[in-house]
Amino acid sequence: MRAAANEQTGTEATDGTPDADVLERAREALGTVVDPELDEPITDLGFVRSADVTDGELVVHLRLPTSFCAPNFAYLMASDAKDALLPLGMPVTVRLDDHHDSEIINRGLAADAGYRGTFGDEADQDLDELRLTFRRKAHTAAMERVLTRYLRAHPDLPEEGLHDVTLGDLPDDDATRALLRHRRTLGLPTGDDRPALVGADGEPSPRDEVPWRLRVARSLRVSMDGNAHFCRGLLRTRYPDSAADQSPRAFQEKVS
Numbered sequence: 001m002r003a004a005a006n007e008q009t010g011t012e013a014t015d016g017t018p019d020a021d022v023l024e025r026a027r028e029a030l031g032t033v034v035d036p037e038l039d040e041p042i043t044d045l046g047f048v049r050s051a052d053v054t055d056g057e058l059v060v061h062l063r064l065p066t067s068f069c070a071p072n073f074a075y076l077m078a079s080d081a082k083d084a085l086l087p088l089g090m091p092v093t094v095r096l097d098d099h100h101d102s103e104i105i106n107r108g109l110a111a112d113a114g115y116r117g118t119f120g121d122e123a124d125q126d127l128d129e130l131r132l133t134f135r136r137k138a139h140t141a142a143m144e145r146v147l148t149r150y151l152r153a154h155p156d157l158p159e160e161g162l163h164d165v166t167l168g169d170l171p172d173d174d175a176t177r178a179l180l181r182h183r184r185t186l187g188l189p190t191g192d193d194r195p196a197l198v199g200a201d202g203e204p205s206p207r208d209e210v211p212w213r214l215r216v217a218r219s220l221r222v223s224m225d226g227n228a229h230f231c232r233g234l235l236r237t238r239y240p241d242s243a244a245d246q247s248p249r250a251f252q253e254k255v256s
Contacts, residue, residue, distance in 0.1 A: 019053040022088065026051050026058055029084040036076050036131065038228045039138035045228070046235050046245040047077070049097060057091040063242070064099060065234035071101045072130055075118060078109055079127075098238075132186075136200050139182035141224050144217035146175050147197060159214055163207040168192025225249065 030051070031043045042048055042062070049061040062078055074096055082094040094109055096102050108118025115127035147162055150170065154161075167190060170176045183190045188202040195204040197213065205213045228249050235242045 022053055022058060022090065023051055025088055026060065026085060029088065030060070030081060033077070033080045033084050034138075035231075036080075036134035037073055037137075038224060038231065039134075039141060040228055040249060042077060042081065043245070044247040044249070045232065046239075046242040048081075048245065049239075049242075057093060058085060058088065059093045059095070060085065062094065062096045063235070063239060064096070065231045065238060067098055067100050069099065071099075071105070071119065072115070072123075072127075074099055074101065075105050075108070075115055076127065076130060076134075078105055079115070082109055135182065135185055137220060137224070139179070139186055139188075140200075140217045141221035142175070142179040142182050143197065144214065144221045146170055146179050147214065148218065149175060150196075159211040160207050162197050162214065163195070163204065163210050165196045166192060167194050167196055170196060 027043065027048075030048050031041050033042050034040060035042055035045055035047065038045065047062055047064060049063040051058065051060045053059075060081060062081060064074060078094050078096045082092055085092045085094070095106050099105065104118060108114070111117075116123045147165070150165060151157060151159065151162070153171075167176075167180070170179075179196075180190050183202075186200075186202075188198070194202075197210060198204050199213075232246055232249075236246070
């Protein structure tokens, strides 16, 4: 994300100024917004192009790897970014740049029209349903990361043995905390006695289905990791300056 500037003075905001404080809090807020398909902060992906304070208004520009990324995903990301910034207590404008539906999305965001109000008859799925689909996928991928690591740490444990592994058995690390965060988001139990390997409904799989469930989850996680790597590369090709704004994917090196 490029250095923020005060458009009124034409100078960059410096540490200690009111604008600099706002921009720092804006960066922190945007860091809580995740790409719904990749389950990574949009700040780590380099999707935040700029953030500026102009005449008392916070203006944020977002960018994507291609101009034809799915409109529902693009809207969801931009809408979540705006929602994350509203608690800052000042006027907020979020704009998506260089997308084939930028005009439609930006107009809808400005009018607080909502997803269906923005796309009308073209909105083929309710936004809450779409969000739930992405959250379930993210939970499945996070679960597979943790359990694959657990198997590596316990080489004598067969895959079927994961049926008996509980959340309390998992190490207290970033991967486990990410899994618990996803469970809380979905309203699934997070007690230490709860099984680690569960379906979308929070119920454990039969013991004989565990290897198959793990393979399905691994396929999803590998796809998400691959897409994240691909999107980073596409963004750097489209916007060469975005490389400086990208951070490595969490867990990419630790669990493959």
